[in-house]
Every structure is written in C-alpha cells, then in structure tokens.
Amino acid sequence: MDANETKQRILEAADGLFGALGFDVTTTRDIAERSGVNKALIHYHFGTKDDLLEALLEGAYAKLGAALQASLATPRASLTAQVDHLLDTYADFLAEHRAFSRIVQREVASGRHVERIVERTLPMFQLGVAWMGEALDKPPRDLDAVNVLATVYGMVVTWFTYGEVLRRLTGKDPFSPAALAARKRHVRKVAHLLLAELEGGR
Amino acid sequence: MDANETKQRILEAADGLFGALGFDVTTTRDIAERSGVNKALIHYHFGTKDDLLEALLEGAYAKLGAALQASLATPRASLTAQVDHLLDTYADFLAEHRAFSRIVQREVASGRHVERIVERTLPMFQLGVAWMGEALDKPPRDLDAVNVLATVYGMVVTWFTYGEVLRRLTGKDPFSPAALAARKRHVRKVAHLLLAELEGGR
DNA sequence: GTTGGGTTTAGGCGCTTGGTCAACTTCTGG
DNA sequence: CCAGAAGTTGACCAAGCGCCTAAACCCAAC
Numbered sequence: 001m002d003a004n005e006t007k008q009r010i011l012e013a014a015d016g017l018f019g020a021l022g023f024d025v026t027t028t029r030d031i032a033e034r035s036g037v038n039k040a041l042i043h044y045h046f047g048t049k050d051d052l053l054e055a056l057l058e059g060a061y062a063k064l065g066a067a068l069q070a071s072l073a074t075p076r077a078s079l080t081a082q083v084d085h086l087l088d089t090y091a092d093f094l095a096e097h098r099a100f101s102r103i104v105q106r107e108v109a110s111g112r113h114v115e116r117i118v119e120r121t122l123p124m125f126q127l128g129v130a131w132m133g134e135a136l137d138k139p140p141r142d143l144d145a146v147n148v149l150a151t152v153y154g155m156v157v158t159w160f161t162y163g164e165v166l167r168r169l170t171g172k173d174p175f176s177p178a179a180l181a182a183r184k185r186h187v188r189k190v191a192h193l194l195l196a197e198l199e200g201g202r
Numbered sequence: 203m204d205a206n207e208t209k210q211r212i213l214e215a216a217d218g219l220f221g222a223l224g225f226d227v228t229t230t231r232d233i234a235e236r237s238g239v240n241k242a243l244i245h246y247h248f249g250t251k252d253d254l255l256e257a258l259l260e261g262a263y264a265k266l267g268a269a270l271q272a273s274l275a276t277p278r279a280s281l282t283a284q285v286d287h288l289l290d291t292y293a294d295f296l297a298e299h300r301a302f303s304r305i306v307q308r309e310v311a312s313g314r315h316v317e318r319i320v321e322r323t324l325p326m327f328q329l330g331v332a333w334m335g336e337a338l339d340k341p342p343r344d345l346d347a348v349n350v351l352a353t354v355y356g357m358v359v360t361w362f363t364y365g366e367v368l369r370r371l372t373g374k375d376p377f378s379p380a381a382l383a384a385r386k387r388h389v390r391k392v393a394h395l396l397l398a399e400l401e402g403g404r
Numbered sequence: 405g406t407t408g409g410g411t412t413t414a415g416g417c418g419c420t421t422g423g424t425c426a427a428c429t430t431c432t433g434g
Numbered sequence: 435c436c437a438g439a440a441g442t443t444g445a446c447c448a449a450g451c452g453c454c455t456a457a458a459c460c461c462a463a464c
Contacts, residue, residue: 003411022312024226028452038413043453045411102311109308109363110224118370125371146372147388154360155353161311162352168320169327170348186349193395204431205441230422240443245423247441 007045009035011059014052019099022106023053023113053103054116060100061120064093068124072131079135080195084188087156091184094160095175101160125149136198143198155190159183209247211237213261216254221301224308225255225315255305256318262302263322266295270326274333281337282397286390289358293386296362297377303362327351338400345400357392361385 013035017026028049032039046052071089076082094101107113132145139145159166159174166174173179215237219228230251234241248254273291278284296303309315334347341347361368361376368376375381 006411020313022226022308022314024224025312025314027450029450039452040414040454041412049452102313105363106224106308106311108367109304109311110227111222111304111366112224112227114366114370118367121367122371142384142387142391144384144388146368147385150360150364150368151357151388151392154356154364158352158356158360161307162356164313164316165310165320165323166348166352168316169324182344182346183349185344186346186353189344189399190353190392190396193399194392197391197395208441229420231420241422242424242444243442251422 003045006037006041009037010042010045010052011056013037014056015097015099015103018053018056019102023049023103050113053107053113057103057113057116057120060097063097064090064100065120065124067093072127079199080192083191083195087152087187087191088184090156091180091187094156095180098160098163098175101157105157105161139198140200143194148194148198152187152191152194155187205247208239208243211239212244212247212254213258215239216258217299217301217305220255220258221304225251225305252315255309255315259305259315259318259322262299265299266292266302267322267326269295274329281401282394285393285397289354289389289393290386292358293382293389296358297382300362300365300377303359307359307363341400342402345396350396350400354389354393354396357389 010031013031014026017030017034021030028039028042031037031042031052042049042052046055067089068086071086072082074085076085104117108117128149129145132139132148139148163174174183212233215233216228219232219236223232230241230244233244233254244251244254248257269291270288273288274284276287278287306319310319330351331347334341334350341350365376376385
C-alpha cells in the first residue's frame with residue numbers, strides 16, 4: 001500500500017466516523033481500525049487529530065467551492081434557473097457527502113473549529129451577499145441578504161442534518177431518491193416564492 | 203445549600219457548558235467546578251452523565267412544549283396571526299435558552315441521544331402535521347406538511363445554531379434585540395409567503 | 405550490495421475521564 | 435435528644451485517550 005493510498009484510507013475512515021459518531025467521540029484507534037492502518041500512521045501523515053479534521057474539511061470545502069463556482073460560472077436563461085441550479089448543486093453535494101453537513105453542523109454547534117469553518121465559508125457568503133446585491137438592488141424590508149441566505153442555507157442543510165430524526169418521525173427514508181427529489185423541488189419552490197417577492201419589491 | 207439548590211446549580215452549569223463546549227467535551231469536573239459543587243454529587247443526584255443530559259432536555263422540552271401549547275390554545279383572529287404567534291413563541295424560547303438548540307443540534311448531528319430527542323419531538327411534530335392537514339386540506343404539490351415543517355423549523359433554528367458563525371461573517375451581533383426582532387420579522391414574512399401559497403393552492 | 409530516506413510497526417507513556425467508595429456532616433421525624 | 439435518612443466530601447480506580455518513540459521494513463539510487 002503506497003503512502004497516498006494510506007492517507008486516502010485514513011481520510012475516508014475519519015470522514016465516516018466523524019460523521020457517524022462525532023469528532024470528540026471518535027478515537028484515533030477507531031480510525032486506525034476502520035482504515036486498516038496503524039494508529040501511529042495517522043499522526044505521521046496528518047499530525048494531530050485536529051489537523052486531520054482540518055485536512056478533511058479542506059478537501060470537502062474545495063470540492064464544494066468548485067461545484068458552486070462551476071454552477072455560477074455557467075450562464076442560465078433566467079435568474080430563477082441560475083438559483084435553481086445552484087441549489088440543486090448544493091443539495092447534490094450534501095447528498096453525496098452525507099457526513100459533511102453533520103460534521104460542520106456539530107462543530108459549529110459546539111463552537112469548536114468555528115474559525116476554520118468561517119474561514120472557508122466567508123468567501124462563499126460574501127459571494128452570495130454581493131451577488132444578491134447585484135441581482136436585486138433594493139431588497140424589500142425583511143428580506144435582506146443575510147436573513148435570506150440564512151433561511152435558504154438552513155432550509156437546504158436541515159434536511160440532511162436532521163435526516164435521522166426525519167426518518168424516525170415520518171417512518172420513511174428522507175434520503176431515498178424520491179424523497180431527495182421531492183425535497184429539492186420543495187426548496188426550489190420556496191426559493192421561487194422568495195425570488196418573486198424580491199423582484200416584486202424593488 | 204439545600205438539595206434542590208444543588209441540583210439546580212448543577213443543571214445550570216451543565217446547560218451552559220454543554221451549550222458552549224458540547225456534551226462530549228464537557229467533563230463532570232468542569233460541571234462541578236462551574237457549579238461550585240462536589241463532583242460526586244452530580245452522580246448522586248443525577249446518576250450518569252447521560253442521565254444528567256436527559257434531565258436537562260426533559261426540563262427544556264417541558265418548558266418549550268408548554269409555551270407552544272399555550273400559544274396554540276389561545277384563539278387568534280386569523281390563521282396568519284396564529285402562526286405568527288407560534289413562531290414568535292418558538293424564537294423567544296430559543297433566544298432565552300441559547301444552549302438548548304445548540305445541544306439538540308449537536309446531539310442530532312452526532313446521531314447520539316436521537317431516540318430521546320425524537321421521543322420529545324414526535325408529539326409536537328405530529329401536532330404540526332395534523333394541524334396543517336386540518337387548516338389546509340389540500341396542500342399544493344411541493345408544499346407537503348413534512349417539507350414545510352422541516353423548512354420552517356430549519357429557518358428558525360439555524361439562526362441560533364449558526365449564531366457564532368453569523369457574528370463572524372457579518373461582524374454584527376445576531377442576538378442583539380434589533381437583530382432578533384429583524385429575524386423574527388423575516389421568519390414571519392417567509393411564513394406568510396408559504397401560507398399564501400398554501401391557501402391559494404387548495 | 406549497500407546506503408539512506410520515506411513508511412510502517414508494536415508498544416507504551418503520561419494524563420484525563422466517568423464513576424465509586426467509605427467516611428463525615430447535616431437534616432428531620434419521633 | 436437521638437437514630438436514621440439525606441446530603442456531601444476528597445481520595446481513589448480502571449479504562450481509555452492522544453501522542454510519541456525506537457526499531458523494523460521497503461525500495462529506489464548509486
């Protein structure tokens with residue numbers, strides 16, 4: 001097994017375990033066992049356990065950022081189409097990287113590693129604010145950029161963070177293709193309502 | 203110091219620490235120190251650390267449930283007014299019990315203590331679904347009860363869970379009276395858009 | 405064939421954790 | 435006033451933690 005594969009295996013195991021159990025509760029021994037790699041190699045390749053989490057977030061945010069930028073870079077017929085595609089891209093990313101939103105949400109709710117997360121989120125957030133300001137130059141009262149972004153973000157992310165709760169509450173799988181498609185339609189629908197109001201109010 | 207005061211002090215310290223640091227990272231020693239109480243007393247009065255968390259959640263959910271039921275029990279002039287008051291009640295509760303949403307969010311995102319949280323949430327959720335079904339007998343496509351509830355829930359809760367992130371992103375205090383009032387107006391506004399669509403589509 | 409650097413290994417060190425315990429004090433009903 | 439229950443205490447324990455170390459291993463370059 002070459003060194004790159006080792007690092008990859010460690011990252012994958014850590015991703016799964018941090019997502020499933022949480023950062024604090026996951027031990028380096030767990031990661032070693034799951035990845036079939038010696039415990040000391042984690043520290044050899046990544047440094048401390050915190051450094052490992054950072055490497056994980058680094059990779060995920062890079063992927064997410066690339067996907068979102070690609071979506072924004074492609075011109076669409078309408079503002080609505082642009083937003084729709086962006087939201088779908090985001091939802092698809094979260095669906096594919098199920099652990100990601102849970103890790104982020106948990107660390108944010110703990111107040112730990114917040115700096116790192118803010119660091120990565122800030123450019124996207126600023127992009128969103130700037131983009132909203134550009135597309136709609138006079139947002140109506142109660143629909144300012146920060147509140148709208150927080151609402152849309154919460155709407156998208158909550159489905160994934162609360163997946164297990166929703167599963168138990170509804171008795172259905174919230175991550176089934178049908179349920180995911182329905183959720184995406186719902187998110188788009190709400191976004192359309194917001195857009196209509198934003199455009200109507202200028 | 204009598205026994206009740208001791209228990210109260212422990213609960214308050216645990217609430218603050220679980221909210222600020224997280225359940226896993228908070229030690230019984232931390233709680234003992236912060237509450238000015240001997241470590242062994244935590245176990246004497248509450249059992250295990252898990253039991254302590256449960257006692258905490260129990261109390262918070264009882265308060266929340268009472269507040270929401272009181273809001274629903276009072277008849278209002280319109281459906282909109284009813285919803286507005288309910289949302290305000292919820293937001294006020296979260297603003298007053300800042301640690302609560304963070305604790306819940308973190309535990310949910312960890313997949314731990316989910317049973318307990320589902321147990322408490324289920325009745326409220328079912329109430330919400332039933333109530334939506336009653337008030338609006340044919341919800342339009344893409345605005346089914348589960349999705350709408352998840353959206354509204356996410357919208358309200360995200361502001362509090364991501365408080366620290368928002369503070370850093372915007373440079374402003376998201377929990378200042380002005381910001382909270384603005385957030386409440388925004389949430390009501392979005393709820394109104396949803397309601398209009400729900401009522402128009404039947 | 406040997407050298408040397410990158411990689412892997414078992415083992416263990418120092419420390420913190422949740423939880424227990426027996427002894428002590430304080431409260432309370434008879 | 436006293437006995438027993440309730441509450442409180444610091445010392446203590448086994449278990450598990452992150453991280454480190456010293457030695458072994460591997461393999462390309464000379």
